[in-house]
Amino acid sequence: MNRLLSTRRLTDIASHAYIWLLLLLFVMPFAALVNYSLTGPRGEFALQNFAYVFGSFTENLGWSFRISLLTLLINLAISLPAAYGLVRYNYPGKHLLFAFLSLPLYVPAAVLGIALVLTFNFTYRLTTSEWGLVLAMVVGSFPLMLTPTVVALKDLPIVFEEAAQCLGASKWQTYWRVVFPLIGPGIGAGMLLCFIIVFNEYLVTLFVKPTFITTAPVRVFNLVRTAGLLPTTAALAVVMQVISFLAVLLFFRIYGTRYLKGTYLL
């Protein structure tokens, strides 16, 4: 039998072709975007669009970073104690509580946006502000931080905490010196997911943002709506994509892939 055409070889070729086809489907739109962002006014190759990104769009990227980082900090402050309480203590209704806390993940962004506008404006009499926007992001994204943290804590044998306690560590010392470092990868995975979601969120932002804040995704949306798709807008979109991509790469570099299992990133 001809070795070149053995069944095994044919399956090999077919599966490779399949993988490359899928990859192409995913990469194509992004490649088109990159190509468009590198096009000058007369259709020639040009880098000037990116100069524009770091000129006129700096403020938008700045807001996006600022909102993301503040959201991450608040998420950390909420998720760490919540995860600890959910994993290390037993009380009735624990699983129900966790299900409730994960609920924002299953609420459509538009519904969340309207709900938050109602709550902020009519219940709390808050006018839209930067903190309102940050809190809205927290509501929508903290389950992304909570879930990996809960998983990491469940995987951490309690004996480390008991050992620390017996050696004379206080609760706080046990958290800071033993628990948090050991669940670091879990927390890292949560922060990464949150960052990517919040950095690129625009629908909820549209609902609750004050007029003086325009984040990068909102700017892209506005520009496309008012001016059509310009190469400069494409350049901004490419930059946002690259930032998200770098965040994932950084995470892989530090922790490897295992902490992202079960998330939609892997």
Place this chain on the structure above:
Amino acid sequence: MSSVRLDGITKRYGHTLAVEDISLNIAEREFVTLLGPSGCGKTTLLRIIAGLIEPTAGRIYFDQQDVTYLSPRARNIGFVFQQPALFPHLSVADNVGFGLSVKGVRKDVIAKRVEDMLALVGLSGYGKRMPAQLSGGQQQRVALARVLATDPRVLLFDEPLSALDRNLRETLKYSILDLQRKTGKTAIYVTHDQTEAFAISDRIVVMNAGRIEQIGTQMDIYLHPATPFVAEFIGANNSLSGVVTSVQEGEVTVDADGLRIHCRPHSAFREGDAVLGYIRPENIALLNDKDDHDVHHIGYINVFDGVLDRVIFEGATAQVRVNVNGRELRVDVSGAQRLTLSRRGGRVRIGFNDVTLIPKPA
């Protein structure tokens, strides 16, 4: 170094009693082992002493101090777990120095103490390594150094050798004993392995079903088990059940289904008492035919003829089953005799003196 006193310790989980009314005094510098099958409550008791579990009732005293409701942190104990439980993100030195570091001791003082402790457990120069770079035995040594570094009042061990392989267990159990002697710490050690308990303890507490069955030295427990459980749990044993038929000058004769057994028990029995008798396989001798003319001359008060049922050669010893009037007795043979045993079916004569008698529980 503290004495430890338990007074009526009880732990209840719902309707199950994990530990029931345990009172125990442990002297300063004493090495006491809690020995029992899994699920007997020994680990629960140890964790109660450590403060990791709060008892339902009872009091714990270190010296005169009532520590019942103190956190583990305030008790100043050294707890060695079944797993080394070294903090994987800290170096060996940082692990050993952890207890001092959380108390805010100065860095140079900690460094000196860490060096001393690592030298004590024979791991000088390992300070910079990470726990994952050490073998299981080395990790458990570091765990020992880590608890000793804080100079605890009491050392608590929860089956610290059970995760290690056999040779390592052998050497490490003596290292633990050495360290305890050198540092003069009071130690409480939990194990289900009786050879381990016998090798290292000053006293052994045999536990079963949440209760103490017997407290005593190795000899006490081996020679004079107080309850049927202890007699059956410690070593292998041939058990017989019978009735006392005569008592004369401290010699008691028991009729166990037609087998007349003479013994010299420690406690008093009366005619008609229902008793359990235990004869250790290693205390039964296989006698040669030449010995058969004068029973008392060869020094055995019980001599029986039987048939060799089975011989299991185990290396250092041979396990022999002898059928005496339809009753199978196990005899452990050591020395040169084990090498010349006929395989089976031969007639043999056995002799023994030591029989443990325990009143039959109602």
